[in-house]
Amino acid sequence: QGKRLALLRNVDTRTRDGVPIALYANAESPADVAQARALGAAGIGLYRTEFLFLQRKELPGEEEQFLAYRDLVLGMGGLPVTIRTLDLGADKADSSGLVLDDEENPALGVRGVRLSLRRPQLMANQLRAILRASAYGPVRVLVPMVSAAEEMVSVRRMLKECERELRSSGHEIAHNVELGAMIEVPAAALALPGMIRSLDFVAIGTNDLVQYTLAVDRNNDQLANLYDPLHPAVLKLIAQTIATAQKAGRRVKLCGEMAGDRRYTALLLALGLTDFSMHPGVLLEVRETVNALDRSALRTHASALLRAPTRERIQRVLERLGS
Ligand code: PEP
């Protein structure tokens, strides 16, 4: 299998009926970035910046972050890189005292963008570092754990302000660095039609979307049987998010574990997805799967998949689709 997959390193990702599909890599370390590049990823679809903040006492400042993001951008040699702002909290605690440790329910607490907006200086440092890296290649900013349109209004305002300051102090930065939201809370998926015009792109985070839609802790082994990406409610939210974004002419990528699991590739193509972001270790498997599927045939089964009332029925449809 290793040999067969290795042959796919320099092959385009394209369905059997000729539709180009973009496979991006999720990354959190320089090793992931190197692997992504070597396997022919379309870019970095999700750079988890928490990596820079964990296991240390002092927070990284603007300069340290800038160097890390610049190296990331240079490492991808001109391919687009999506950098996610800090997503600490809940399962991603730190040791620098940033994350509140007296929350009764941290998964529903001060995490992701909620934490960033409460620490404007911290967020400004990160946005400035990302903007400065945009002088070295195409960069996009992605915001985690969004649950309300107002949060993105605040982030957009901060981004613009940082841009102005950097320009007036003589920094060269790209024009119009794109800003997008993670859709990983059901409220964001449901409210997306009202929000989409103020976003440049969206990224679906199914790891959290499954958790919050089904009220099932993503890390609780006791509930693993209930943590189900094929739950009809989850599929509806994914399908709606894809359709809303596409109707508004915005790019939509799926970057949860589901994107890198070839059991779900046919399903996601059927729902209209064209941009996937996954751990680089599974990129070639997914490329092999995509290249064997017929997208237009799959698209005709989207409504049957969305009508199916149970996981079993959804799986039965998928089996007929040959995945
Ligand atoms: C997700 O929630 O699906 C996601 C991609 O982000 P993370 O796994 O980092 O929470």
Ligand code: MG
């Ligand atoms: Mg998430």
